[in-house]
Amino acid sequence: MKKGFLVLVISCLGFISCEVKSSGVASPNENIKVNFHLNEVGKFFYTIHYKNKAIIDTSYVGFEFTNAPAFNKGFIAKVRKPEEVNETWQMPWGEQLNVVNHYKEVKIELQEKENLQRKLNLIFRVYNDGVGFRYEFPEQENLKEIFIKEEHTEFNLTEDYKTFWIPGDWDIYEHLYSTTKISEIDAKSYISKTNLAQSFIPENAVNTPVTLVGKEGVHLSFHEAALVDYSGMTLKVDTKNLGFKSNLVGSKNTAYKVKRSAPFKTPWRTIQITDNAPDLIQSNLIVNLNEPNKLGDVSWFKPMKYTGVWWEMHLGKSSWDYGMEMVDGKWKDTGKAHGKHGATTQNVKRFIDFSAKNNIGGVLVEGWNTGWERWIGFEDREGVFDFVTPYPDYNLEEVTAYAKEKGVEIIMHHETSAATQTYEKQQDTAYALMQKYGMHTVKSGYVGKILPKGEYHHGQYMVNQYNNAAIKAAKYQVAVNAHEPIKATGLRRTYPNIISREGLRGQEFNAWSSDGGNPPEHLSIVAFTRMLAGPIDFTPGIFNIKFDEYKKENQVNTTLAHQLALYVVIYSPVLMAADLIEHYEANLKPLQFIKDVGVDWSETRVLNGEIGDFVTIARKERKTENWFLGSITDENAREIEIDFGFLDEDQVYKAKIYKDAKNAHWNKNPLAIEIETIEVQKKSKLKFNLAAGGGLAISIKK
Ligand code: NOJ
Ligand code: CA
Secondary structure (H helix, E strand, C coil): CCCCCCCCCCCCCCCCEEEECEEEEECCCCCEEEEEEECCCCCEEEEEEECCEEEEEEEEEEEEECCCCCECCCEEEEEECCEEEEEEEECCCCCCCEEEEEEEEEEEEEEECCCCCCEEEEEEEEECCEEEEEEEECCCCCCCEEEEEEEEEEEEECCCCEEEECECCCCCCCCCCEEEEHHHCCHHHHCCCCCCCCCCCCCCEECCCEEEECCCCCEEEEEEECCCCCCCEEEEEECCCCEEEEEECCCCCCCCCEEEECCEECCEEEEEEECCCHHHHHCCHHHHCCCCCCCCCCCCCCCEEEEEECHHHHHCCCECCCCCEEECCEEECCCCCCCCECCCHHHHHHHHHHHHHCCCCEEEECCCECCHHHCCCCCCCCCCCCCCCECCCCCHHHHHHHHHHCCCEEEEEEECCCEHHHHHHHHHHHHHHHHHCCCCEEEEECCCCCECCCCCCCCHHHHHHHHHHHHHHHHCCCEEEECCCCCCCCCCCCCCCEEEECCCCCCHHHHHCCCCCCCCCHHHHHCCCHHHHCCCCCCCCCCCCCCCCCCCCCCCCCCHHHHHHHHHHCCCCEEECCCCHHHHHCCHHHHHHHHHCCCCEEEEEEEEEECCCEEEEEEEECCCCCEEEEEEECCCCEEEEEECCCCCCCCCEEEEEEEECCCCECCCECCCEEEEEEEECCCCEEEEEECCCCEEEEEEEC
16 A cells, blocks of 8 residues: 555445545455555556455556557546345356355446547456456547557565466467465576477466465455457566566567457456465355356257377377378378378277276276377478378277267367367368267367467467357367467366367376476466466376386376376366376276266365465366365375365265375375275264375265
C-alpha cells in the first residue's frame, strides 16, 4: 500500500453506476478485498487484501498499441453496483460432479477524460478462493482495430515469497521447476540447460501457473483463465521491488502481440489465494471463470485408462518410423523397412488384449501413419505427415474392428510436428476418418519450431490453432489431448472435448533426458502448479523403474508405490498405464491397483500436502462410489497420517493398501512394495511411512 493513501470506498448502492476515484469489492466471505483507485494523473490501480493483510500492493494496468497512443492514464472511472452470483454447475467428467460458482462481480468503466476519450472496462470477480479480472474493449469510435504491443498488468507483492516456477518460455513448458525467492528468480539461467526441440526465453519471466508461499502461510498462484484469441501471458519478474508484470508472447512476424477488433474481452488474469497448500488444488477458480458448456452432451467421450504403443519408442525398443522413402513427393515402401516399427497390427492387438483383460478402456497407437521418417530435426516439415494413411504393416480397419469386439477404444495420434498448415488442411478428413472407425479421442503433438517460421507455441496464432482444432474435432465427436500444447486455462468447461494435455515435463524425460530425469520432488510441485491449470497427460505407471536392459543411464526416480499413487494424485480423464505389457505381466499384484482405480470422480479431497514436499489426495469414483487414495513424497522419507473422515458414516470398507516396504528407496530399492488388505471406517486414523521418493496407494471399497 502506498504510504498515507486513504482508501475511500464509495458505495454505489442504489445507482446503476457512479463516478468515483476509488471503490472496492469483497469476496462473499469477506476474506478477500479488492480496492480500485485512480491516482492524480488518472492512472488506474488496484490492491488486494486477504484477511486484512496486504497481498497485492499498488498495481497499475494499461496497454500499449502499435497503431495508437498508449492507454494507461487520464482516466475517469464509473463503477457499477457489485453483483453476487451463487450457482452450481456439473462437470460432464471431472475431479468432482458439482461445482459451486460463488463470487461478487464489479465492472469498472474507464474513459479517457480528454483527447480520444477511449474506453476500457475492467471486470473483477472476487471468490472466496481468489480473484479474476479481465479487460473489456467496448465498441467505440476511436478504438476499432486493436494492435496490442504489450499488456501492462502489474501484480506487485508485499514480501519475498518462496516461489515455485518455470521460465517464461514462449515455446515449451517442459522445464523442471525451480524453488527460489522471487528476488532470486533467474529464468535466463535455463537457456543453457535446455536440450529441447523448441525453446525461447527472451526475458527474466516465468510461465503460469506460478505458485508462491509467504512467511505467514499465505499461498498464491497466478495464472489466466479462458485464453481465447489472445496471446499467452508470461510474467516478467521484478526481483528488486518484488512483483510480476504481464509480458505477452509475441511473434517474429509482427510488431504487435495481439490483434483484435472491438468489442472483445481479454482472458482473465487470476490469483488463487488460500492459507494452505491443499486448498489450492481444491480451488475451482480457473474453470469457474470460463463460460458454460457450449457443446451440450459429450457422453460419446468416456473417461478411461489406456495403454499403448508409446513407452517402447521412448525406450528405443521400437520406432515410430517404418523406413519408407519420399519419392516424387509421395511416401513409398521401397523395401528399406528396418523391422523395428512399433505400430504393427499384431503389436497393437497385444495391447488391445491386455487392456481388455485389465479393465483399461483404451489403446494409444503412435507411429501408425506415414511421415515419421522426416519429423524431428527437419526444417521443412509441411506436407510430410499424413493423418489418414497407415504404414503398410498397420491395418486400421482390422485393428479398430478387433478393439471394438474386445470393448476397447483405439486412441488416435496426430503428431503435427508443428507444421500447422498441413494439419489444418487435413483436419476435416482426419477427424472424419476417426468418426468412421468409432475413435473418439485424439492425442495431438506439436514437436519442433512452429511453421510458419517466427510464430511461437504460446502466441496468438497458436492459441487459435489449438482452440480451432478442438472446436472442429467436437463436430466429429472427437476429444483432444494435446501435447506441446498451449497451457490449460479452464476451457474444458466451455468445450468439454478438451480433455487433457501435456504442458509439463512428462514421464518421457525419464526415458531419455541427459540431465538425470525428473527428480523425486517433481510431482509434489506439479500438483500445486501445473495441475491448478487443468488435467495432465503425465503417463504414469512405470513398473520397471530402472529399465537397464534398454537404457543403463536412465531411470524413473520414484518407487513403484509412488507410480501407483500418481493414478489418484494426478487428475486427468485419460490416464495411461504407460509401461510395457511384459513389465506389467511380471508384476501382477501391483497391477491390480491400476486395474481397480477409477478415472472419473464425484468428489475430490486433498487431505494434506506442502508444495514440493508431499501431497495426499482421496477421490470418489462416480460409477462405483469406491474411494481411491494416493500419497506421494519427494526425496525425503516421511510419516503421514491419514484421517478416513471422508468415508460414509456407519460403513465398513475394505482397504487394499499398496505401500513402500521398510527398506524401499527411489534409487536403492524402488520395487520394494508391500500389499495388504485391512478394514477401515470413517473414524479410522492410520499412520504410514513413505520411503524417500515413495508413495502410497489405497483402494477403498464398501
Ligand atoms: C512428444 C510427446 O510428448 C510424446 O508423448 C510423443 O510420444 C512424441 N512427441 C511423439 O509424438
Ligand atoms: Ca512432450
